[in-house]
Amino acid sequence: MSDLNTQAVAKYRNNFLKEVEACVEEGDWVKMCMQCGVCSGSCPFGPHWDHPPQELFMMIRAGKREEVLTSSSMWMCTSCYNCIVRCPREIPITHIMHGLANYAHRLGLAPKNQPTRHFSGLFWNNIIKTGRVNELKLSLGLYFRDGLVSGIKVGMAMASVGIGMVLAKRLNPIELIKPHGCKDTKGIHAMLKKAREIEDRRKGLTAA
């Protein structure tokens, strides 16, 4: 158990709903779910969720902390926002799914080899470096996540796509050496550091 996790468990004892309300983006909407299941039926990746949103909400209310935070379910969210616009209770379900995933990730409870978790980390770290996406590095990072050999395999499989993109002038090999970027990276880094600091303080994610 990570320190942050131990801390959270102690603070909220057995009341997982309160913890979600305090620590998860839009978490105080969880109690408003009326269990109609429209979200579950509207999700493009619906069949791939172990626990669709409706169930996650019920599990949170039932205090099933471990099961929720270690679940791969919310990592299935494609951010299509179908659930949000269809929810008769107007619950920001997409945001809650993002929030749950983020919280589970920060507590170190999210599934280790979850590919979207991996990709999300890769993406964020990629953009904050220069302030803008480096698509090439991002793709390469993705291919090589499981090590060099596997990376070359995936890379080869995707090679035709990559070459096509280069030929279409939509992927630039120069990016590896001379990437796009913001001028004030220093400012951005300071800003993000501060933002993280505030958020961690608000959500109790500061190691004691």
Add this chain to the structure above:
Amino acid sequence: MATKEYAFYPGCSSQPGASASNYLTSVNSMCKTLDIKLTEIPDWNCCGASIGYAEGGELPRHAMNARNLAMAERELPGQKVVATCAACWLSARETKERLDHNSTMRADANEALKEAGLEYQGKAEVMHMVEVLIEDFGYDELKKHVVKPLEGIKFAGYVGCQTNRPFGIDGESFENPVYLDKLVETMGGEAVAYDQKVTCCGGALAFSEPEKSQKQIKDIVESAYDHGAEMIVTPCPLCQANVEIYQGAVNKRYGTKFNIPVLYYSQLMTLAYGGSAKEAGLDGHIIKAPKLEAFAAKK
């Protein structure tokens, strides 16, 4: 003096050499015809996209977007911020909404922004380029500039997710938005009715969950074919990329023979406004659109 001026937020994918660089090319051509002046927000940064959530968290993502908005407010005062990318627009709008309605979040964001010497004041309105076309110009105005109507070409208007939900275009339904079809028709083309208009392409999960996403892409392309479309047209760079790039992989996985061009609305408009294939960025496709190339070559 241009008819209309906007603070422009092109987004990472529209940069030269990036995945949607041809989108930018065609937007520039289209704007030239419509006499729109786009001024890039100085030193704009990435919006964090939706996928940034897991590592980025809530406030850092809002800070990133607030930085762009604050920069626009300061450097291009009085101008509306216009994004061409669905994710950029959505993220910026989401941040604006949250910061404008949640004073704590706004204070927090401003505390962070201070580190970069900026302040968010909530003055700038955020629009998608499509909104500019529909709301600030209108179909009638857009039609006036058509010199070469796209007669006899059938398009499947693929709206996708993020230009449609949760904000969408004013007055449009989430389940069946019609603005893209209307744009196609305004340009003289034919918009086919099909049932996957707002289906998710998998978004960022096309990279992390390729199997699941390719099923989505297959459904979309298949439906477009089934309903007689010759090409797909979309307002979203990620939709465009996913649906075009992965057709090969889908073919391999499902034994299909998909080869349908996927274009941006701005490309159609550039062509209908008499632009060349190059001005429309037709050279930026993996799946070429020979019919449009021929159309462009026609005097």
Add this chain to the structure above:
Amino acid sequence: MADQKIAAYVCQGCGLGERLDTKALAQIAKTDGKAHLIREHEFLCNADGVATIQKDIDEGVTHIAIAACSRRSKTEAFYFPTVAMSRANLREGVIWVRPEGDEHQETTQEMAQDYVRMACAEAKKLVQPMGNTDVACDATVLVVGGGITGMTAALEASKTGYKVILVEKAAQLGGWAGKLWKRVPFKEPFADPADTGVEAMITAIAADGNIKVYLNATIAKTDGAPGRFMIDIATESGSVAQEHVGSIVQASGFTLYDMNKLPELGGGKSPHVVDQAGLEALAKAANGGAIKRADGSAVNTVVFVQCAGQRDDTGKHLSYCSGTCCNTSIKQAMYFKDQNPDVDTVVIFDDLRTPGNGEDFYRSAQKKGVTFTKGKVSSVEANGSGLKVVFNDLILGDQNATIENADLVVLATGQVPNSGVNIDPSKLEEETESVAEFKQISILNLSYRQGPDVPQLKQGFVDSHFICFPYESRRTGIYPAGPVRRPMDIAQATEDATGATMKAIQAIENAAVGRAAHPRSGDLSFPIVRIEGCTQCKRCTVECPFGAIDEDEKRYPVFNESRCRRCGTCMGACPVRVISFENYSVDSVGSQIKAVDMPDEFQEKPRILILACENDAYPALDMAGMNHNNYSAYVRIIPVRCLGSVNLIWVTDALNSGYDGVMMMGCKHGDNYQCHFVKGSEIASQRLSKVDETLKSLNLEPERVQNFEVAITDIERVPQLINDYAAKIQEIGMSPFKF
């Protein structure tokens, strides 16, 4: 009848003149109809036409037969209250349902001629009713029950200027609502429990000079009829007071389903398992402070069990949803949350049903942190000093989901109506076995021949015509309101009380002038019995759907005209045909049946008699005409007040005089009946089951008499039914009874 002067009018408007030979029709009225005066008019319902008729009446015409459109059309133009009138339906009933063309002309014209014959025959048999003379007017409303419904009824009646007698069995007014700490909100924003308002109502009643209140009192006897009820009120002291009232609002309310019947849910097993009344009592005791258990200990976790003993399909408990308990549990959970947000409140529901603006209330409870869990509770057992609740979690699929440490469990049992004794003792027994224990104590103690209370329909709730006439019961002048009619909450009961009060006032006013209540509103006719011919068979007294007929000591029927709804079921029941109305009788219909010209067997023109209910089937037939939906020219249609009024002699006579088939068209019957007179169509179908024997004795096929359920919306179906039946008759062949 010597001074009868009959006039017949044949209209040529609306295409009648083009489609029909009206000269021939006029001739028929003279030769066959024996009318003394015959006029053709090009547009009878216009001012000139109406003036013509009126002039004839002024000059001594006593009976008129109008051959024009349906009796349902132009009722304002053809309004001649001083004479008896019949109508031949040539428009909706003939030209609009018959195709044009020479090949159809002969049969269409025959149809029209028969309707002229029938109208003339009917007119002769009618007497314009002058009204029931047995009228009385006690302009006081009796309200039985002093809960929200009863108090509302009393105040509303008083506001309208009527006197009220309010009888309450308890020592104070208030009823169920008086036991509540708060009520479910009934105003924007529907967010918090609201004051019950009971105190204010009690004060208003005390200050109201029109309202006389009896507390600790019950109804010992109800005698009489609308306008002249005599009520014996038994008070606690043993004395009996007598009051005269014009009509009655029965607001006897409900009792909570007995939770002792739910031992598996801890009902009666633990003092910490309470029903919703028990929780209200605890809340009242807390008086705004923290609600404590009966033993005075604190409550940290409270579980609400919805549908306890309700929506039960095993037959052991209530099969229905009371529709109020979800909102009540939401309200009660708020009692805890509003006082202390740290109390855990869990509502375990299967379907959360929150009628009215309950959805807002539900959302408000969610905002306050009440937890709603979709599941079905299987057991509640003691667990140390607390309770263990085991339930099947229907979202997470966990059969043994458990709440280990509940301090208090509230069972949401449903509403059981206080409706008294049902009309049919055998039926009551059957239902008591399967459902709840109904209060067997009579509420009204009616001295009626058919039983001491208002008849019930299902589950012990009072039978009130749900579709057409809510508030109306099967006892004219007695209007059930509130949860005795169907399960309901305070807001609904308030509205119900207002509606019932209006009906009660209407009953008083109708009784004062001897007028019928709906569906024959304003009808001045009433049943007249030729008592010397009566055989004391009691069919009329048993079958009357409204308990209007009592029996005297010699078992002769005693009609209470003000209780009567003029359906004619008694007339249909009477085997010796001594019951009739001045404007509707065995003879007035029988003579129409006989007036039809019967072609001989070899003409291959069958004749089919249709007896159609005037409430649904006849309007449906008219509307079929308006839509020009064609049907066979071989039918002759006679509207009847209700199939219940059909005397079998009509059927026998029809068959004997050569009709090839008889169709009866009435309303749907059974539990979801649509009969405007509740039982009429059901009784008719029972009577018809005996016609088979008659048919057999005449050596006729059973298909020659058939009964159909027809709704007012069956505009397409009715012509189809007729055409199918006509085809069937063709198949069977012509009746051998033609002469």
